[in-house]
């Protein structure tokens with residue numbers, strides 16, 4: 001664990017131990033340095049020279065046009081790049097651990113535990129011919145040594161946390177019986193089951209209508225801020241990004257064109273690309289977030 005002094009005045013965890021004499025401290029959870037990612041062996045990297053850090057409890061939003069490399073960056077963190085994608089340069093350090101040297105056992109411990117991922121449509125990752133409950137229970141039992149009853153109770157708790165009414169009914173349902181918003185809440189409930197330190201969310205609300213989108217953004221905020229989890233959220237919606245995130249990273253054509261505190265990026269954008277992006281800001285629920 002790398003401890004360092006908080007450099008801003010956002011609320012940070014205050015350690016009560018004498019070691020730090022109640023000084024505000026925060027720790028570096030994730031450090032991505034000089035990251036290049038390639039899909040084909042010989043071709044030039046698709047993503048070039050990505051650098052960022054994420055402190056304990058922080059939220060980073062990645063925005064940028066389609067194909068700019070946002071998904072590639074967060075998939076690289078979890079080592080789930082498709083199609084021969086691989087890190088060709090740089091480093092990814094999570095909680096003091098070099099992720100690029102982890103073996104299969106190391107990944108099994110990390111994935112779904114300390115780091116978990118939320119996809120655009122969580123319905124897609126669930127089997128349509130099995131009940132949600134049987135899959136949720138299995139997921140819990142694969143990652144922890146608990147009996148069925150206790151796994152079921154945990155699932156009920158997590159669904160309740162995601163504002164899903166009648167969680168028992170949901171567990172007895174199939175994905176096609178749920179709305180997109182409900183399916184997404186189930187996906188998020190599963191992702192937060194083991195209280196991950198880091199949530200990776202890839203366009204978690206893009207497939208939803210505007211009202212449901214705003215609700216789920218609120219729930220993601222509640223969950224991360226409430227549990228002290230950190231999150232990297234990829235989103236097309238710069239309004240969502242500015243509402244949620246401490247820091248903002250803007251990508252274009254495989255490169256980071258701007259990265260900084262959300263307030264700075266929104267109010268004092270440096271890159272032309274960011275300025276263009278900001279010129280067309282959507283509204284959420286009638287409220288402008290920038």
Ligand SMILES: Nc1ncnc2c1ncn2[C@@H]1O[C@H](COP(=O)(O)OP(=O)(O)O)[C@@H](O)[C@H]1O
Pocket residue numbers: 039046064065066067068069070071072073082083
């Ligand atoms: N499975 C894949 N195989 C080969 N190239 C890919 C694959 N997925 C993505 N890419 C390349 O990476 C680029 C960035 O894609 P992606 O990270 O999905 O962008 P974004 O999430 O910003 O829309 C794409 O333009 C494409 O060239």
Ligand SMILES: [Mg+2]
Pocket residue numbers: 070071072202
């Ligand atoms: Mg993407």
